[in-house]
Amino acid sequence: MKLVLISPPFGEKGQKSKGLPIAPPVLEYLAGLTLQVRPDVEVQLIDANKEVFDPDRLDADLIGFTVLTPQAPWVYRVSDRLRAQGKQVLLGGIHVTALPDEAAAHADAIVLGEAEQIWKGLLDDAEKRSLKPVYQGGFPELKGLPHPVTNLWNTNYVYGYFQTSRGCPHRCTFCSVHEFFGGKVRVRPIDEVVAEIAASKRRLFWGIDDNVWGVNMNYTIELYREMGKNLTGKSWFGSGDLVSVDHPRSAELLKNARSAGLTAVLVGWESNNIGSLEEYKATNKQGRQRRDAIKKIRDAGIEVMLFMMIGGRQDRPEDYEGILKLCDELKVSAHPVMTTPFPGTELYKIYEPYLIPGHDWDSFDGNHAVFSHDDPAMSVEFREDAIVKLRAELFTIPRILSRIPQVGWRGFPMSHITSWMIQYPQGRAFKQFAREREELKAKGVL
Incomplete structure (x- = not known):
C-alpha cells in the first residue's frame, strides 16, 4: 500500500x-x-x-x-x-x-x-x-514515540524540529492548543527526547512545544540539563511565556536552556492594550515585571522576540505605533499578527457576532481583518494597511543591528547569528509584501 x-x-x-x-x-x-x-x-x-x-x-x-x-x-x-x-x-x-x-x-x-x-x-x-x-x-501518553523520518522530501530545509510535551498550562481565548491537546499537559521521557535529537543529522531545530519552559519547571530544568550534557553542536529556538521567568529557579532554568542549545525564544507579550490582554485571558502569562523578564532572558544569552496581536476589538489606532515604540525602547523585535478568532477557540465565540460575511477560511491567516470594529478609525482597510506598515518598519537594517548586541555574551556567537537569521529574512519578506500590496492598491485590486 x-x-x-x-x-x-x-x-x-x-x-x-x-x-x-x-x-x-x-x-x-x-x-x-x-x-x-x-x-x-x-x-x-x-x-x-x-x-x-x-x-x-x-x-x-x-x-x-x-x-x-x-x-x-x-x-x-x-x-x-x-x-x-x-x-x-x-x-x-x-x-x-x-x-x-x-x-x-x-x-x-x-x-x-x-x-x-x-x-x-x-x-x-x-x-x-x-x-x-x-x-x-x-490523548495518549508520550512514551515510545517514533522518531521523525527526515529523508523523504524532494526539497531541503534549514530547520528540523523536536517535541518534548503536548499542551499548554494557559487557557488564552485566542488559542486552540488546550482544546486540541486536552486539558492535561503531557511530557515525553527525557531520555527519549535526547536520543531523538542526538540521532538527527540536522543541527538547527525548532522546539515545537507550545511552551518551552512553562509546562513543568522541575521537568524542564532536568531536560535541559541532560540535553546540555549529551548534545553537541545542536541549536534551536522555541516559544514560551514570561511568567516562568519569575520562578525562584528561573536562573537555573535559563542557564540550562542555553547550555541545551536554546538560542532564541518567541515570548507571548500578546498586547500592550490592557483591555485586549484581559479579553485574551493572557494577563497570567506575563509575570510581575515582563520587561525585566526580557532582560533576564537576554542576559542569559538567549535572544527574545515578542509575539503580539493587534487589531482586536479592544485595540485602538495608537496601539500600532505603541508596538514600534516598545520595540525601540527595549531594542527587541516583535512578530505582530492580526488578531484572528480561529474556530474552536473561545475568542471565536466572542467575535462570532462581528465576523464580516464573505470571508473564506483562507482569510484567517493573521494578515486580514475578518471582523468589524466599533471604532470607525479601526476600519478593515486601516487595520490591514497599519499592520503591513508596522511589520516593514520593525525590521529595518538599523533596527535589526541595534538589537543583536543586546543578547548576552553567554550566547555568543550562535544566539547572535540566530537573531540575524530570524530577523533579516522576515524584514525582507515584509517589505516585499508591503510593495506588492501597494502595487495591488494602485491597480484597484485591493
Missing part, C-alpha cells in the same frame, strides 16, 4: 508560496509512526509550498492532509478533485478537529485529535478500502 502525505500551501487563496525553512513536523512524524506500526507501507511526503504539485498525477492508495484554518479552502478543493477520481482522502489537524462536520464533507475519513492510538487500524482499513468516517485519536 502507498500513502502520500501532503503539507498544504500557506499562500493566500492557495497560491504557492516559498514556504517555511522548517520541515513540516506533522508529516515527518506521521512517516515515522507509519514505519513503527506498518513498516510495509510505502510513504511519500509532499510540501505543496515548495514543490510542483499536480493532484491529477498522484498515485496512492491513501492521500492525507493535515489542515490549519487558512489552508482549509485549498485542501477542500483538492480533496474533492481527488475523490472524484476515486482516490481515498484523509483529513486531520487542528481545523478538522475544530470543525469535523465541515471537514467530513470533503474526505473519506477524518482524524480528530492525535493519531498514535488509531493509526495502524486506519491504515489497515484504508488498505481494504473500508475507512470509517471518523477516527477519534484521544
Whole structure:
C-alpha cells in the first residue's frame, strides 16, 4: 500500500508560496509512526509550498492532509478533485478537529485529535478500502514515540524540529492548543527526547512545544540539563511565556536552556492594550515585571522576540505605533499578527457576532481583518494597511543591528547569528509584501 502525505500551501487563496525553512513536523512524524506500526507501507511526503504539485498525477492508495484554518479552502478543493477520481482522502489537524462536520464533507475519513492510538487500524482499513468516517485519536501518553523520518522530501530545509510535551498550562481565548491537546499537559521521557535529537543529522531545530519552559519547571530544568550534557553542536529556538521567568529557579532554568542549545525564544507579550490582554485571558502569562523578564532572558544569552496581536476589538489606532515604540525602547523585535478568532477557540465565540460575511477560511491567516470594529478609525482597510506598515518598519537594517548586541555574551556567537537569521529574512519578506500590496492598491485590486 502507498500513502502520500501532503503539507498544504500557506499562500493566500492557495497560491504557492516559498514556504517555511522548517520541515513540516506533522508529516515527518506521521512517516515515522507509519514505519513503527506498518513498516510495509510505502510513504511519500509532499510540501505543496515548495514543490510542483499536480493532484491529477498522484498515485496512492491513501492521500492525507493535515489542515490549519487558512489552508482549509485549498485542501477542500483538492480533496474533492481527488475523490472524484476515486482516490481515498484523509483529513486531520487542528481545523478538522475544530470543525469535523465541515471537514467530513470533503474526505473519506477524518482524524480528530492525535493519531498514535488509531493509526495502524486506519491504515489497515484504508488498505481494504473500508475507512470509517471518523477516527477519534484521544490523548495518549508520550512514551515510545517514533522518531521523525527526515529523508523523504524532494526539497531541503534549514530547520528540523523536536517535541518534548503536548499542551499548554494557559487557557488564552485566542488559542486552540488546550482544546486540541486536552486539558492535561503531557511530557515525553527525557531520555527519549535526547536520543531523538542526538540521532538527527540536522543541527538547527525548532522546539515545537507550545511552551518551552512553562509546562513543568522541575521537568524542564532536568531536560535541559541532560540535553546540555549529551548534545553537541545542536541549536534551536522555541516559544514560551514570561511568567516562568519569575520562578525562584528561573536562573537555573535559563542557564540550562542555553547550555541545551536554546538560542532564541518567541515570548507571548500578546498586547500592550490592557483591555485586549484581559479579553485574551493572557494577563497570567506575563509575570510581575515582563520587561525585566526580557532582560533576564537576554542576559542569559538567549535572544527574545515578542509575539503580539493587534487589531482586536479592544485595540485602538495608537496601539500600532505603541508596538514600534516598545520595540525601540527595549531594542527587541516583535512578530505582530492580526488578531484572528480561529474556530474552536473561545475568542471565536466572542467575535462570532462581528465576523464580516464573505470571508473564506483562507482569510484567517493573521494578515486580514475578518471582523468589524466599533471604532470607525479601526476600519478593515486601516487595520490591514497599519499592520503591513508596522511589520516593514520593525525590521529595518538599523533596527535589526541595534538589537543583536543586546543578547548576552553567554550566547555568543550562535544566539547572535540566530537573531540575524530570524530577523533579516522576515524584514525582507515584509517589505516585499508591503510593495506588492501597494502595487495591488494602485491597480484597484485591493
